[in-house]
Amino acid sequence: MKTFVCLKQVAARDSTLRVDDSGRWVRESDLGYEMNDPDSFALEEALRIRETHGGEVAAVSAGPARTASTIREALAKGADRGVLIEDDHFSRADAYTTAQALAAALKREERCDLVLTGLQSDDMGFGQTGVVLAELLGLPHATIIVEVSVEQDHVRVKRELEAGWFQDVELPLPSLLTIQSGINKPRYATLMGIKKAKTKPLQRYTTGELGIELSSSQLIRRLYPPQKQKETKFLEGAADDVAARLVEKLRFEARVL
Amino acid sequence: MSVLVVTEQQGGKWHKMSWEALAGGRQIAASLGSRVNAAVLGADVGPLARQLAACQVDEVFAVEHELLGQYSPDSYAFALRQLLDQVEPNVVLFPHTYQVRDFGPKLAASLGRPFLSDAIGAKYQDGELVFVRQLFQGKLNADVTLSGEPPFFASLQSGAFRADQLQKTETPAAVTQVEVTLSANDIRTRPGEPFRESKGEVDLSSAEIIVSVGRGIKDAENIPLAEELAEALGGEIAASRPICDNGWLPLERQVGSSGQTVSPKLYIALGISGAIQHVVGMKGSKTIVAVNRDSGAPIFELADYGIVGDLFEVVPALTKAVREAKES
Numbered sequence: 001m002k003t004f005v006c007l008k009q010v011a012a013r014d015s016t017l018r019v020d021d022s023g024r025w026v027r028e029s030d031l032g033y034e035m036n037d038p039d040s041f042a043l044e045e046a047l048r049i050r051e052t053h054g055g056e057v058a059a060v061s062a063g064p065a066r067t068a069s070t071i072r073e074a075l076a077k078g079a080d081r082g083v084l085i086e087d088d089h090f091s092r093a094d095a096y097t098t099a100q101a102l103a104a105a106l107k108r109e110e111r112c113d114l115v116l117t118g119l120q121s122d123d124m125g126f127g128q129t130g131v132v133l134a135e136l137l138g139l140p141h142a143t144i145i146v147e148v149s150v151e152q153d154h155v156r157v158k159r160e161l162e163a164g165w166f167q168d169v170e171l172p173l174p175s176l177l178t179i180q181s182g183i184n185k186p187r188y189a190t191l192m193g194i195k196k197a198k199t200k201p202l203q204r205y206t207t208g209e210l211g212i213e214l215s216s217s218q219l220i221r222r223l224y225p226p227q228k229q230k231e232t233k234f235l236e237g238a239a240d241d242v243a244a245r246l247v248e249k250l251r252f253e254a255r256v257l
Numbered sequence: 258m259s260v261l262v263v264t265e266q267q268g269g270k271w272h273k274m275s276w277e278a279l280a281g282g283r284q285i286a287a288s289l290g291s292r293v294n295a296a297v298l299g300a301d302v303g304p305l306a307r308q309l310a311a312c313q314v315d316e317v318f319a320v321e322h323e324l325l326g327q328y329s330p331d332s333y334a335f336a337l338r339q340l341l342d343q344v345e346p347n348v349v350l351f352p353h354t355y356q357v358r359d360f361g362p363k364l365a366a367s368l369g370r371p372f373l374s375d376a377i378g379a380k381y382q383d384g385e386l387v388f389v390r391q392l393f394q395g396k397l398n399a400d401v402t403l404s405g406e407p408p409f410f411a412s413l414q415s416g417a418f419r420a421d422q423l424q425k426t427e428t429p430a431a432v433t434q435v436e437v438t439l440s441a442n443d444i445r446t447r448p449g450e451p452f453r454e455s456k457g458e459v460d461l462s463s464a465e466i467i468v469s470v471g472r473g474i475k476d477a478e479n480i481p482l483a484e485e486l487a488e489a490l491g492g493e494i495a496a497s498r499p500i501c502d503n504g505w506l507p508l509e510r511q512v513g514s515s516g517q518t519v520s521p522k523l524y525i526a527l528g529i530s531g532a533i534q535h536v537v538g539m540k541g542s543k544t545i546v547a548v549n550r551d552s553g554a555p556i557f558e559l560a561d562y563g564i565v566g567d568l569f570e571v572v573p574a575l576t577k578a579v580r581e582a583k584e585s
Contacts, residue, residue, distance in 0.1 A: 127375070131359065143355075143359045144359075170447040171447075172445060228558050232563040235564050239570040
């Protein structure tokens with residue numbers, strides 16, 4: 001089994017988000033970066049498939065140069081090699097643009113059996129890069145996957161539907177799956193893994209080398225904090241005092257107790 | 258110029274977000290000064306198409322084929338491409354359902370077009386259609402435009418448009434049967450019948466009071482803190498996705514896009530940041546209380562009462578205060 005797992009590097013969960021002077025993006029100097037949390041489940045699933053069926057896991061990402069650290073993290077956790085399509089533009093690229101770049105890089109690689117992605121990114125939240133990538137690569141796909149079992153020439157997956165419903169789907173190989181968060185428990189990198197990662201191959205491409213021109217098909221015109229939908233009454237003070245006042249408000253103001 | 262709303266049904270039953278998408282479609286069409294049409298796909302959609310026709314639309318397209326009886330991304334994308342070729346709409350709108358997430362971006366990509374997902378609003382401004390999307394887990398909003406030529410594809414978030422704004426019309430719109438060509442060979446995946454796993458023993462949707470926990474609870478050991486508060490209030494305990502993923506509470510207690518949708522009288526969110534996936538499941542609650550360490554957490558955008566602080570101090574105090582109030 002040869003699996004490509006697509007990873008994105010995103011602003012760390014606890015980053016301070018401030019709109020920059022252009023009014024169209026966040027101040028990147030404020031940000032720390034980490035592997036997109038949903039993607040870590042896709043990586044773990046790829047590693048588990050390799051452990052059962054043998055083969056190779058390649059971690060691929062499109063991002064600025066800093067993204068190499070996320071690929072190294074994947075290598076430290078056990079991926080065999082990395083592919084990075086490097087361009088500053090990717091930090092705010094839309095899903096279609098990113099999928100085009102990933103497709104161009106994967107077409108350069110040997111035929112694989114599976115492509116895995118996370119469900120969505122914690123920054124842009126498009127939730128569609130995998131689906132678009134499948135279309136551009138001409139692969140069948142299934143989304144929001146909570147179980148994967150690889151059989152001879154096909155893969156059986158359990159898809160999550162809404163409101164507690166599920167569905168089993170059978171797909172031929174190769175195909176692309178977007179993995180639901182929580183499908184597994186992602187492993188931590190070991191010290192040995194981190195050491196080994198330094199010597200594992202990382203193939204870098206520029207967009208020029210892949211012959212792709214980056215253009216944005218979704219343009220952010222303005223970025224701003226959301227308008228409050230309600231006027232929140234904030235209660236401050238010692239816990240006992242706050243609790244007593246809240247109960248009073250719930251009883252006599254909101255009348256829900 | 259026309260706006261096309263692609264509705265969703267399964268086994269002859271509407272997905273209720275279809276009506277919200279239709280309301281969104283009407284609003285967007287009104288701002289563009291264009292017609293609004295609706296499409297419904299399936300094996301047998303006659304009765305559904307007639308219902309749609311009475312809902313303030315200009316024309317209904319009934320896309321029928323036996324291979325559309327069971328959803329697959331290939332069959333839906335293939336059929337809709339044929340519909341788009343015939344109708345040539347400028348804007349194509351969908352409800353942002355799991356199913357649309359599965360085929361919508363594929364459909365758009367097959368035409369070399371972007372797909373704007375999960376919009377919470379739309380306006381026509383300076384000659385351009387501007388959509389509003391949430392970024393960074395709902396912490397920031399963005400006004401977004403799509404470049405290039407129509408059709409423009411977008412999906413609308415649950416609750417972003419109000420279905421109750423739709424009215425029934427006395428003269429129904431025309432229903433057009435749309436012929437599509439599909440063969441079994443076009444469908445590369447083999448979908449099974451949908452099934453339900455949990456017995457659905459917990460019906461949170463009828464609960465009047467819900468105490469819900471998120472990542473801020475930190476450890477399974479701390480869940481009883483929230484359970485005691487729920488018990489004191491006579492309410493149900495619920496959780497955001499990460500808590501159920503960790504197995505700290507059963508999956509059937511999950512609120513959000515992949516769990517249950519609730520609208521209790523009182524919803525108390527403990528250590529829940531307010532990511533979109535959770536919010537869509539609880540924003541219809543009458544009164545919302547949020548306790549969170551982070552004053553910038555998006556949950557405070559929709560809370561009626563907010564406590565910025567340590568839930569490990571606040572929750573026991575609250576349980577005590579509720580018990581005292583009930584005894585008095």
